[in-house]
Structure formats: structure tokens, C-alpha cells
Amino acid sequence: MDALTGIALASLAGWLWLLLGQGFFWRTDVRLPARRVPREWPQVCVVVPARDEAEVLPRSLPSLLAQDYPGPAEVFLVDDGSSDGTGELARALAERHGGLPLTVSSPGEPPAGWTGKLWAVRHGIGLARARAPRYLLLTDADIAHEPGSLRELVAAAETGDFDLVSQMARLRVASVWERLVVPAFVYFFAQLYPFRWIGERGSRTAAAAGGCVLLRTEAADRARVPDSFRQAVIDDVSLAKAVKHTGGHIWLGLADRVDSVRPYPRLHDLWRMVSRSAYAQLRHNPLLLAGTVAGLALVYLVPPAGLVAGIATASAGTAVAGGLAWLVMAGTYVPMLRYYRQPLWLAPLLPFTALLYLLMTVDSAVQHYRGRGAAWKGRTYARPDAAAAETAPEQH
Template structure:
């Protein structure tokens, strides 16, 4: 028994060493929009149109829409809010906010049409917003959620990043709300696991196929969106932000390999990299106001798309149910068993593995300004996320997968 336990622990330790040394330094939090410096003297100021899908968001709009309308971007900027058949007077609240900040001419409210077959609700709203905004011939679309409170300089920094580095898509994972106990326990881990799935350095490397984005704040060039065929190419995607980033980056790599590279509309320098270049980072200033103040709300948020992330694959689900305990639970279990059995080789090896995962998690804990003690709780957190993933699969098999704001989306393969 001792040999089996020690073997599992050595395997877990090897995995952690591999993750820390060779997995894109995912555990770092150095890819941040606000820490980078951009010049403001652009030769041309691109025209930007924001598209905001909103379904029953009247409570948050006085803060979030206000922050969007008061962006300090010096170029042409209009906001298209798509009222996705709300029942809480979302449109009236939005109009009131625009008048309150003396920006009524900058806000365009669109009454959402009924949801057609084969579309997710959010993407159908985005499609309608883009169609209306296209009349302004924007150079960039700014896709953002109705629960995001934007720092006044967020759009200006996104545009500067895109223009000066010749990027087709720039996205930031906004700071998620982290106030209640359950948010402090589980929300930083959500970001940590996302970075492990999509190491930001790999995403930002044009020669690496890894692609991801964060749907709360995405700036995409109109030409790039047209190049991939528009929003309709991902109309069924529940994880729409990553699907959009994958479409943009994969088209760019294919164009580069076939010699069809063309520069974007506003290059700051001649580009030697493929189109489809994307960038993803963290934001310490722009934040989500969506509350997840109970275990149930966070559980539902994760379970809504966890099985989708596994491509509805039973084999990948099985791998997750085996892999997560091996990586996260074996080290603390070995510490306990080693102490009980007085086998210090097992106990010390388990402690080393636990310390490695704690060190990996600590930068995220520090970014969210939580107590360092939360970094030691990653094994328990991983166990909860494993249960959420299993529940996500069960909901899918029961026909309840992908539920969001009164809508349930089936497996796209069955549409």
C-alpha cells in the first residue's frame, strides 16, 4: 500500500513540476492591460461601436452603462444596447442613464427580436447589435456585458493596444466580484483554472494555436469579424468568447501559412506576423458587478458550461474525474496518511506537492487581495469544482444543460 501511495504522489508531484515549468507560466498574473504603457498619439482614431446584450439588467445599468458612456476615448464612440426581451424595463433604465450623463445621442437602444433556432440568446443579441452598428462603418466593435463597470480608460487602452501592436482582437478578463466568503473561496480559483486551460502567454503568442478571450470585454476589428464570417459562425457556442477568439486566431494562422497575410486597418508599424493576432490579459480596474455570494450561484455558473468545455465527451469527463483528484487531492491525502502511518517519505513528498500548488495559486490570490490562507485551500476548491463538472454533465444528460436567464440550450450537435 505504501508503494502505491508513494507512486501516486510522485506522479502528482511530477505533474506539478511540469505545469509550473512547461505550461506557459499560466500561474503568473503578469499579463495585465493596465501595467503596460501605450502612447496616445495615434495617427488615426478608429471609429468604435460598443455592443451590449442586456436581458433584465435594469438593476446594474445605472452603474455599468454609465461607466461605458463616460469612457475617455477621444475618437468616435457609440453604444448599441440590445434589449433582449427584458421584463424589468431595461430599455427605460438605459435611456434614463444616457440622459443623466448627457449622452443620449451616443446611446442606441435596439429592441431584440425573438430568438431563432440555432442561436444562443446572447449571440443573437450581439448579432442584432452589430448589424445596427455597422451603419456607422466602425473600425472596431467593442463587445461587452451589461454587468461590467468599466474603468474610464479601459476602451482607450484596448484601442491603443490593438492599434500599436496590430492585433485583431484584444480582450481582458475583468476583475470578478470577490466580496463574500464563497466568492473569496471559489472565484480566484475560477480565474486560476481558466488560465491553466488557456495560458495567457500561449494565447498571446501568434505562433501558438491556443486561443481564448473573456466575454466581458472584447475589442475586435471589423475586418477580422468579417474575415471569419461574422458572429453567425459561432451562433451555437455557449462558451462564445473562446469560440470567437479561436475563429479569429485560426483564420490568421491559415492565412499566414498560405501567404495571404494582410495588415489590419491601423498598423503602427509594418507587420511581420500573421493576421488573426489576439491578446488576452487581466484587468485590475475594470470589474464585473455580477454577485456570486453563495455556493449555489457559483455552482450554477460553473455547471452551466463545464461539460461544454469538455466538448460533451464522456471520455474527457472521465479524465477530469480521475485527473483532478490525482493533481489536487493526492498531495494533502498523502500528508495525512504519511503522518498516520509514520511514513515520512510519503508525508514530506505530499507536503512538497501541496506547497507547489499553493505557490502556483498564490499570485492569483494576491491579485484578488484575498488572505494568503486561501492559497492552501486549493485541494478543497478543486474537489468542489470537480463535483460541479460532474453535475454539469448530469444536467446535460437530463436536458437541463446550459440554462441561463430562463433559457436552456441543448447540445449543438442535436440542433
């Protein structure tokens, strides 16, 4: 057996393992678990961190204010140093649409060692504590909720005794690049963090989707949210880990009634979304970066390359192994395309999309070493150990 055939067979073996041994990550039927109407609807406070969100706020904030929730609920929008009138617009939208009570506040610039979003979340949770809510709904300013979303989230948490219930909002898919990249983004996330494993008690897998997180206040206190991960760029995963590591029962699945309204029309927009945090996901470790690049190449690029090379060299083994691996890959992608209501002919293009993600990940590392890593809306965050070193003198 030549080297090309061996590599193609290794890729095929990898896909067979992913198909059956990675928590059936490719299935899209993990939706809100069974729920029943609670005897009493508990109080909920909604915390919305917002920085320069005037473009999307008219499509998201009214959906929160209009929640059809039978119990007491209130919205706290935290204006994180916006320069586009986000806070003023939020007040105007509340006056125009009515609905749930809205409080708009600003915590000022975050101190060293904090990301802006988590500093805003901390401020919002602090305001919410005065109401003594049983639950906090942490949601982003670009997320729209259908009227019964909050009711369904609370019912699921109460029925399943969950400390955290998170839904991955359905992202916008309109432009050509969004069609190519967005469904794959969720597919890759589920591959890293299989939803079925997240909801299992005793499982070490933990993740959440920051756009929609219903969090029991008691669990937030126990996990010291968000102080215990105040430097995290990938804050939703850090939040889920903090809750689970302190004994919390968490759940994550795909959303039916929660949608992102933020557009990513150009490849540049999507590139920035991924590259700003990709290297942070790898803990800024060059060895993990090298392993990730090699793994992506073996799993996603070898199958089509093996098929083409096998045909070109008349190597039936290489062609068959590469073709079968590509077929399994495309088949596992079909459910996600159906969830996003996209044409199935996009499934064989997944290797091309994976190549884009590989390049985005490498670019994320390059930007990090140039001092421009984790840049978002005018702020650039150092890696956690560097931030800790900067704040150390202040702590003595």
C-alpha cells in the same frame, strides 16, 4: 515503492510540470501590452447584449457612456427579451448621465440554433456596421469600465496590430464563497489557456474573456462573427478561436480598469455560473468528463491526501511527495490571491475549492443528461449537434 507513494510522486511531477511547462500560467503580470497614442483615434462601436440586467445596469452602463475616448464612439445596447425593464432603464440612464450616444434595440427571440446572447450580439454588430467602425467593443451588461478603459484598449490594439484585445474583468470578491471560488475560477481558466501562449503568433492556444473584447471589424468579417459559432455556450473562447484560425493576432490578459459588478453571494449562485457551461467545455463527452475528474483528483486532491496518509501510515515518501506537491500548488495560487487582494492563508485551501469545481463539473453533466444543461435566464440550450439536427429540416 508502494502505490500511495507512487501516486503522490505522480502528483508532484504533475505540479512541477505545471509550474514550469504550462506557459507560467500562474503569473499575473500579463496586463495590457505596450501602447502609444495613435495618430488618429479610430471609430469604435460598443455592443452590449443584455437580458434581465436591471439590477446591475446602473453600475455598468454609465461607465461606458462616460468613456474618455478622443475619437468617435457609440454604444448599442441590445435588449435580449428582458422582462425587468432593462431597455427602458438603459434609456433613462442615458438621459440622466449623458456621454456617448446610446441606441437601445431588440432583435426578438433567437431562431433555433442560436444562443440568445449571440443572436443579440449579431443584431448589435449589424446596427454598428452602419457607422463603419474600425473596432467593435463587445462587453457584457455587468461590466464596469473606468473612464480610460476604451482609450487604453484601442491604443494597445493599434500599437500591437492586434485583431482582438481582451481583458478578463476583475470579478467581485466580497462574500465568503466569492473569496473561496472566484480567484480560483480565473486561476483554473489561465491554467487551461495560458495567457502568454494566447498572444504568441503561431500558437494554437486561443481564448478571450467575453466581458471585454475589443475586436477589429475586418477580423470579425473574416471570422464570420458570430455566425460561425452561433450555437456556442462558451462564446468567448469560440470567438477567439474563430479569429485566430482565420489569421488574426489576439491577446488576452488580466484587467486593471475593468470590473464585474455582478454579485455571487451564495455558493448556489457560483455553482450555477460554473455548472451551466462546464460540460459544454468538455464537448459533452463522457470520456473527457472521466479524464477531467481523474486529472483534478490527481493534481488537486492527492497532495493533501498523500500528506495525511503518509503521516498516518508512517510513510515518509508519501508524506514528503504529497506535502511538496501541496506546497507548489499553494505557491502558484499566491499571485492570483494577491491580484484579488485576498489573504494568503486561502492558498492551502485550493484543494477544497478544486473539489467544489469537480462536483460542479459532474453536476453540469448530470443536468445535461436530464435536459437542463446550459440553462441561463429562462433558456436551455441543446448541445450543438442536437441543435443542428433540429434545424436541419428547415434548411432544405
